[in-house]
Amino acid sequence: MLDSFNIKKEKTTFDVVIVGSGAGGGMAAYQLAKAGAKVCLLEAGGYFDPADPKYITQLKNPWESPRRGASTPLRSFGDFDAAWGGWSLPDEPYKAMEGTDFWWFRSRMLGGRTNHWGRISLRFGPDDFKRGSLTGIGDDWPIGYEDIAPYYDKVDRLVGLFGTKEGIRNEPDGIYLPPPKPRLHELMIKKAAKEVGVPVIPSRMAMLTKPINDSRGACFYCGQCNRGCQAYADFSSSSVLCIPAVQTGNVTLINNAMVKEVHTDPVTGKATGVSYVNKIDLKDYEINAKIVVLAASTCESARILLNSKSSRHQNGLANSSGVVGKYLNDSTGAGRGAFVPALMDRKRYNEDGVGGMHVYTPWWLDNSKLDFPRGYHIEYSGGMGMPGFGFGMGMQGVQQHFPGNKRLGGYGAGLKEDVRRMYGAFVHMDGRGEPIPLESNYCEIDPDKVDKYGIPTLRFHYKWSENEVKQAKHMQDTFEEIIHEMGGIAIGDKPGADTNYGLAKPGQIIHEIGTVRMGNDPSKSALNKWQQAHDVKNLFVVDAAPFVSQGDKNVTWTILASSWRTSDYIIDQVKTNKL
Template structure:
């Protein structure tokens, strides 16, 4: 029988990066600009939203094979996320009744191709929250350490917003924000009636051209990834210019299996299975950077066992996979009768909210710690097949066009007339909040299950605590207050304790972080304050894994800033011969 052969690359790269999303894309950009030779491994194919063969921006719903119903993909046929919570041949498992949904996006740029692009800085309190409420742990760094890199990210990528002077919502270098739409103005008025602050959103979409990228033309389809690169996607804004340096070789459809190490326990490269021929390959490198996402990087480390690292690479502390946490999420929809029957005009705007609410309350006066922000949606976006306007919950509860009470719907001309009448009157709110990181929320290697590439899969253990459930209740109470202050009518039944007040299952908000925890103490953390592994000096992790806590903000801007910071430190250490 012929001996199995692993195909080894003859080239030795300066750096091998696993993952091309926010963290990996930024590392590739900074390191390639410094002249380092990079191998960039991505588990999916190439992606360029400007490529006419794959471009979906500006297509009509009826151009979908399923007429826009989105029955086979989580966010619809035209969404730019190639992946989902379930991927054929790539399972994950659960224990103890856990509900955790793990989203993967297999493509150059990863999940940055379809995200909401809410680009918020963590504030001073977010890095040291244990000092405020005694829960969780403080980061080993503070806002002052990350602020210069937030500034650099703002200027490189672009983010719109307004300077508000809110202590824990740091201002940045902002482009002009788009004007609020009618439903947003009405929501702002209702929110402020009940003491809820509303300000301009901070989204990474260009309202002015910068760095050879054009400004947004307000088609409201940013989730499809922008063909003129007016929104931020790692594929467009970071990987594309990194490739132009000539210093980056991209290995697509490369499913990373483990980080390889030598007899001294130092990283020597990465082993991967190529999806096209199902053969195993090895890429050799002097330094390895993991940016595959918090859970995928933890999986790689736990699968990278050796005599020097019997518990998994960078895991002498036994914390890899632990302290997993996702943002909390709950939402509510409503109808605003004032908007029935209004004239038609283009109010698309950017693909997301023009206004939002940052956390506005003092937790000392509440029964839960930390906070949440509120995202607002609604208006006259393009209708899609299979998506109603809340009419099923509204029968007999509003005036018809002739001023009389009537049932909505029917069929034929009557149904079309009703849809036109109610179109644009629906709106909604979603809360996104902070979960306390806990050691007993974790992912680990399932000893009995492998994926179709023969790689052991993750098994999740996760529960929401009373802190998160009480936070979701507060969200629902606030939504109800705002809806009534606007004169709106809630759709459906207000979620109660039986559903944890509508609290989404963990993983559903796709903000999972914390599995490769950062810290000064090697016995209680996996990486140091520069994202460098305590146990392996030429290994770095630059995705959400090193997060000590999440904050009530989306994590992407902080991933980008920390990856830039880690990359500069890596360059400095390489110059000094320390790695």
């Protein structure tokens, strides 16, 4: 147990304390508060409401930023991006062990990472829950698609997303709003991809193309969803879940609360609450609660459990199996950009659209006929979006392809002319794939280091396997085929084996899952099928840490659905006096 000397204790005993306000924590707070539970919601970062003038960056011009929109360590995606946090936070160190690599992104704000994500909202398919039995590689989940499908439907209706019904077996259809039309570069991508046998369908993303209730407006196509939407037309946990949960009167929100550990009763072993450090006054506080729900993010939830040691839980809480921290995995990622001469010298018109892609490619091949065991999807970008920091510098990558090797760019009038001619003529393709979860990829408590708040930090052991490298090679081959069919010019040399074919570093895609996995066997898993700890029945984890495998999809929709499912289970268990 961490030092608890002089901890200030909250007098109230809450029904539930929830750690983390992202997709999982926000959904749990919303559902439990609506059911009448008295909830304490702890968030390690500050308050955020994209409709509050104090926080608005939407529709601002680059010159309204001191850095003209450039990134900072605490705004990794640009000065106007809604995400507060990054891979390197001065007060929160971590390390990767020698010979391995992992980049750990932390979002410190109400709503967590949902304020920055691309809002790609894909359901896991039937096969994604049964990879072990279907392929002999990896493990099955303790639930199937049929268990979570009703909750996907609930999330679709509550949150809202656009898309189209396509009837693809392992890319299940949802309940959709009308999708926006493809833009010119996307029509060209779709045509070229079809010629090489790659499907391209409308995206499935959490922006409201039509209003769904009185509290949220419809998208007005500014293309700046990453900044947070004043109309609440895109989904973020802060605006759609957390703020409405607080408005019920049943939620006490505490910001800047860096949770240290979960406390347990020495006799029963049950969770009794959590302690945290207030990041403003640096003092320790304790929250008492009948039920503890962790949703701090995959690695943070594991850190809290591993730091929650006691005489009954000497290896950390919910860790009698020894799997907490293990089977960490992040989506694979590789990309390629291209210059498309046919898109040069375009007439100017508003092509912003939603903040992201209007079309994407779901996995389309049979892995049993390939040399890697899991698939990927492709995300596309390009077009005449609003220029931002660094705009136009892609010209350097196509310099050698111009007649007579005409010098591009430079300064003054020549630079402006070239930028105008090439505006909208660049596209980019990104693969996002499923890795194989390995026990050898894990995080653990660093015995030699603490953060600013006195909490032991994490150290990581993570290496890509040959499976992920081969998958990245396939991505690059596919990108080249599509680019060539478009009449485009790929920018730079094609990544090769020396760079793992452009495979992103583990953690850079920010989709990590798996450190507190669920399962039917308590000796091999930390949680049961309800995301309830085998060892501590009043402890639940509702972020992506329980997930057994990644899928070739973004995980947010599954976090939302599974958190809602767990919340309903908690409500039922309380009503029947089983918790």
